Amino acid sequence: MQYTAIEIDKFAVKVSDDNHEGIVRYYDVREVRGEMLGKVDFFCGGSPCQGFSFSGKQLAFDDPRSVLFFEYVRLLNELREINPDMVWMLENVMMKKEFERIITETVGVNPIRVNSAIFSPQNRIRNYWLSWKVNPLLFVDRERYIHHILEPDSEEEIRTYTPRDQGSSSDNCRQVGHADDINGHDILKRIYSPNAKAPTLNTMGGGNRHPKVAITEPEWSSASIRNRRLDENGVRKDDQLELALVPCLEVKGEKKSNALTTVQKDNLATTLPQGRYPIADIVGGQGKQLLKPNIAKAATLLARDYKGFGNQGMTGVRVPKIKQYPRGNNKGGIKGHDGKTPSITSSSWQNNNHLTYDEGYTWRRLSVVECSRLQGLPDDYCKSVSKSQGYKQLGNGFQVDTIFELLKQLPKDTPMDNVVSAFDGISCLKVALDQYKDWVNEET
Numbered sequence: 001m002q003y004t005a006i007e008i009d010k011f012a013v014k015v016s017d018d019n020h021e022g023i024v025r026y027y028d029v030r031e032v033r034g035e036m037l038g039k040v041d042f043f044c045g046g047s048p049c050q051g052f053s054f055s056g057k058q059l060a061f062d063d064p065r066s067v068l069f070f071e072y073v074r075l076l077n078e079l080r081e082i083n084p085d086m087v088w089m090l091e092n093v094m095m096k097k098e099f100e101r102i103i104t105e106t107v108g109v110n111p112i113r114v115n116s117a118i119f120s121p122q123n124r125i126r127n128y129w130l131s132w133k134v135n136p137l138l139f140v141d142r143e144r145y146i147h148h149i150l151e152p153d154s155e156e157e158i159r160t161y162t163p164r165d166q167g168s169s170s171d172n173c174r175q176v177g178h179a180d181d182i183n184g185h186d187i188l189k190r191i192y193s194p195n196a197k198a199p200t201l202n203t204m205g206g207g208n209r210h211p212k213v214a215i216t217e218p219e220w221s222s223a224s225i226r227n228r229r230l231d232e233n234g235v236r237k238d239d240q241l242e243l244a245l246v247p248c249l250e251v252k253g254e255k256k257s258n259a260l261t262t263v264q265k266d267n268l269a270t271t272l273p274q275g276r277y278p279i280a281d282i283v284g285g286q287g288k289q290l291l292k293p294n295i296a297k298a299a300t301l302l303a304r305d306y307k308g309f310g311n312q313g314m315t316g317v318r319v320p321k322i323k324q325y326p327r328g329n330n331k332g333g334i335k336g337h338d339g340k341t342p343s344i345t346s347s348s349w350q351n352n353n354h355l356t357y358d359e360g361y362t363w364r365r366l367s368v369v370e371c372s373r374l375q376g377l378p379d380d381y382c383k384s385v386s387k388s389q390g391y392k393q394l395g396n397g398f399q400v401d402t403i404f405e406l407l408k409q410l411p412k413d414t415p416m417d418n419v420v421s422a423f424d425g426i427s428c429l430k431v432a433l434d435q436y437k438d439w440v441n442e443e444t
Contacts, residue, residue: 034078
């Protein structure tokens with residue numbers, strides 16, 4: 001197979017050349033003509049998507065990068081005149097219907113929308129305009145999740161997060177909390193469960209845009225609010241009628257919810273351990289002063305917040321603790337359950353005594369190796385460039401498993417002797433094509 005790549009980014013070219021030999025190269029798509037390429041069996045392109053993406057400014061064809069789509073169309077038309085039986089593919093992001101309609105009318109076929117979460121641990125929805133028919137009913141969910149691609153010995157920094165709820169879900173991803181030490185937009189702080197799908201990889205530039213995975217997840221238990229008579233030691237004394245009734249959060253430590261009633265406070269959920277917690281001790285006063293995020297209402301059961309606790313939902317105590325990592329004879333773990341810190345020493349005490357809360361819910365960003373796995377690439381695929389460039393190039397690439405599954409629905413006798421990839425990036429297409437060729441040989 002002769003593989004011709006059209007790519008102008010020098011770092012993308014470096015990654016591609018480090019992994020593949022014999023690629024024929026052109027750099028600026030605007031300077032390439034169909035007659036220069038000659039016989040082509042398969043033409044593929046993923047023109048720059050920033051102008052169309054919902055995560056961008058949606059300038060569409062007013063964005064100079066998105067105008068390159070018309071260079072793809074020009075080259076497609078020129079190649080089809082020379083190669084009338086050529087198969088082709090165009091990939092791009094989800095976009096406004098008006099932009100999608102323009103592309104569809106220009107290339108002459110309707111797109112198929114595919115989420116890479118079917119084949120990989122990554123939630124990545126893309127439009128594919130194809131010259132062959134694809135039946136989505138033939139796709140088989142591989143049931144792969146973030147924990148399948150994690151490195152057990154990753155050197156990424158471990159940081160803490162605050163559980164926000166019982167795990168809000170969106171497009172196969174499950175958020176379990178927000179990072180404690182990141183400022184800015186909500187999307188930068190989101191921590192995802194390793195037992196669900198990863199969010200869509202992007203170029204990850206600008207700081208804190210890497211996918212963030214929870215190392216430890218909160219355990220949620222059912223709870224309710226009850227009025228109890230408590231003595232000075234907090235012991236329940238219902239028979240002592242002279243004691244005032246005190247609203248208490250009572251945690252059963254069970255995974256099942258309480259029986260549904262018409263009273264909102266009967267069905268709550270919390271990350272607090274089993275026990276009884278006087279509400280005044282948890283939130284202070286009327287509970288409107290502090291946001292204490294590790295108690296939440298049972299998901300979907302309550303239509304509004306329990307009165308007296310603000311607009312952020314039922315809230316609860318966060319206990320400051322110290323997290324230590326194993327070092328020497330110190331086995332590490334969560335310290336300070338009694339409210340006291342470990343002894344201060346002269347040997348870099350601050351470097352292994354990290355402020356955390358509750359039971360030390362922690363997270364780290366996904367490494368370049370793990371992001372390579374999300375894209376269906378070998379672990380060392382981006383070893384020739386810096387970490388920042390590795391993240392960027394992976395975010396711009398195809399998801400290999402998805403392309404492979406689309407190719408599998410081509411007729412098995414489709415020739416693939418001459419392939420041209422416009423906007424080739426790091427040659428993810430070639431990885432998918434190599435897998436496809438091996439699959440065809442096994443099938444025949």
